[in-house]
Amino acid sequence: MTLLPENIDRYRKFFTLLIKYWNSDILDYSTKMAMGDADVDESGIFENSPEELTEDLKKMGPAYIKLGQLLSTRPDLLPEPHLKALQELQDDVDPIDFETVQGIFEKEVGTRISKAFKEFDPIPLASASIGQVHVGMLHSGQKVAIKIQRPQIREKFLSDLNTLSEMAEWAVKHSEDARKYNVSALVEELRFTLLKELDYQAEAQNLLLIKRNLKQYKNLFVPSPILDYSTSKVLTMEYVEGKKVTAINPLRRIEENLDPLVDDLVRGYLKQVIVDGTAHADPHPGNVHITPQNKLALMDLGMVAQFPEQMQERIMQLMLALSEYDSEQVISVLMAISTFDPEKADIEQFKKEISRMILENQNHSAGSMRTGRLIIQMNRTAAQNDITLPVTLNMLAKILLNLDQIVAVLSPNYKINDTIRDYMQEIMQAKMLDELKPASLLNLALETKKLAEKMPERLNTIMENLANNQMEFKVKTIDETRFTDAFQKVANRITLGIIIAAMIIGAAMLIRIKTSFTIAGYPALAIILFVIAAVIGFYVIYQIVIKDENFKN
Structure with a gap:
């Protein structure tokens, strides 16, 4: 700090x-x-x-x-x-005054509000932490919503986020719990996501991308941006008539069957996560409106989450296992995507707790809001047992938790796991059919052709090497250099032992022979051999007792 x-x-x-x-x-x-x-x-x-x-x-x-x-x-x-x-x-949140709004729009877009719009309401429709929304009408007669970013908001965000990042780093250094829960990575992900939300041009592209990706779901609506009047600090888009799903009249739930809307909502978000890899990361009830045409409009797409292709496959496996309450498969997927120190992590306890969670989650309706919460609990259980799961799993949990709330409002008795299971099966069938497309089959045929062309040549080479006794197999099972050094050390010590024994035996035989050259009354040559043998022997003992402590590994 x-x-x-x-x-x-x-x-x-x-x-x-x-x-x-x-x-x-x-x-x-x-x-x-x-x-x-x-x-x-x-x-x-x-x-x-x-x-x-x-x-x-x-x-x-x-x-x-x-x-x-x-x-x-x-x-x-x-x-x-x-x-x-x-x-x-x-x-x-406290609104910004119209003069400021007018100044920001004209500076960013390069034209006056009166020229851009036939009508522009100076009183904001909503005012949030990043910007506020005004209602307007284009000269073509189309009703639009104009989102204006607050002045200096990026600098203020950066200041606050820097504080959180510094505190997270300090916590990780001084707190075991902060390290377990990977607090610094969570804050960094929050920082990345929020700063992306400050770029309205990116949000406009998100609107176009997600609208295109969800076009097959007729009960979902994503407003189109008006790119001519959109910049990094101004976003103009189609106006959405409707109200938040949390404000829906209870009688409407009784009089109308809202299950088709819920089906499309759940399937649409599963598609974003598992198929597209880009998902609206903040589908809380305030960001999903129900329109007079009985459609669900997705609002505020500034915050998106990215799911890499490999992670998409793992999530598909996880969601399918969760929908079928298959605890063994859930554990298998979680272990495959996690990182941990085998000496610190309590794997058995983690598996036991995950199995218990899956068992307790059976037969819950959407009103219990269990799907997203279950994955959040899995993250916490992993952290408690010194296992780290990817941050993207936290994003998935947040998306599902918000979806659970919306589903609970629209259709409390809706079985979300049934929809998940059906959709996962559809995705798997689609992937299998995709493999049977002419393009995929052509690629497979080309690879097979290459293999067939190379096979005779490679078989001929193998047979020729076998015939000439030139076939070699390289097997890396141990450190060859270290093994050779150790073997040589043993051989040297055995040789020294033989030499010492020979010297002692020779000295013992010589000591009975009288010579003119003596030491302490004994034949000098015998005594010299004894001394040399003793010195070499003590040296070998020193190497074995003292030095070999450094070579245990």
Whole structure:
């Protein structure tokens, strides 16, 4: 940490918040919920009120407001009153004045608002931590939503994120728990994701990409961006009529069958993760609206998650195993994608806890919000047993947790695992059929042709080498140099032992022969041989007893 004057204030704010909530009952509640502790206070009475927590986060800065928004979608961590209070942060932040909005738009787009739009409402429709949304109408008559980024918001975000990164690094150095839960990697992923969300041009491209990828799902709607009036700080897109799914009238659920919408929603997000590799990473209930045409509109696509191809296959295996409650396959996939130190990790305990989770998860409906929560619990269980799972699995868990909430609102008795299982089977069949396409078969034929062309030549070479006794097999099982050195050392010591024995025997035979040259009355040659043998013998003993301690490995 660098204690420069400009950093002191952000450290002060961070530690003020930390001290206030460090031993609070709400943190105790969140910790117990995270660890799956059954002893959780369900009274709903806490020392710090939900409104107080919301106001504290507002005072901290935009990055902390965004964290509050993310926490508002985590029923696995916070009680209902706190979730509702934090939801205000999604679209109820102090607005910026119209003059500032006008200045930002005209600077970014290069034209006046009055020239670009036939109508433009100066009162914002919503105001969030990064920007605010105004409603307008193009001269063509098309109704649009215009999102304007707050001034200097990137610099403020970077300041807050730098503080979090520095605190995470400090925690990893001084806390075993921080290392277990890979806190620095989580903060780094948050930093990457949030900074991407600040680029409205990237969000416009996300809208186009995900709209194209989801075009087969008729019950899903993604607004198109108006690229002529969009920059890195201004985003103009189709206006979406409708309301948040959380505000849906309960009678509508009874009168209308919303299961087709839920089917498309679940399948659409599974496709994004497993097939496309790019998924909307923040589908919380506030970002999914239901339109008068009975479609689900996906909003705020600034935050996306990337899933590499190899990870897509593993996720497909994991999701299929979860849908079938196959604990052995779940454990197999988790072990394949994890990293751990065999000497520290408690593998058997991890497997036992995962098996218990899968068993307990059977027969749960969407109203229990189990799918995303289950993967989150798996991450925590892995950390507790010194096993590290990929950060992308955390992103998957967050997506599924948000989906669980939406599904629970639209159709509480919906069996999400049945849809997952059916979709996984469809994907596997599609992959198999894809292998049978003419292009795939042609590639296979070409590879087979190459193999067939090379085979006679290679077989002829092998047979010729065998006939000439020139066939060699190279097998690397040990360190040959080290083995040779060790063998040579043994041979040398055996030779020295033979020489010592010969010298002693020779000296013993010579000592009976009288000579004129004597030492202490004994034949000199015999005594010299005895001394040389003794010196060599003590040297060998020294090498074996003292030096060989350095060559145990």
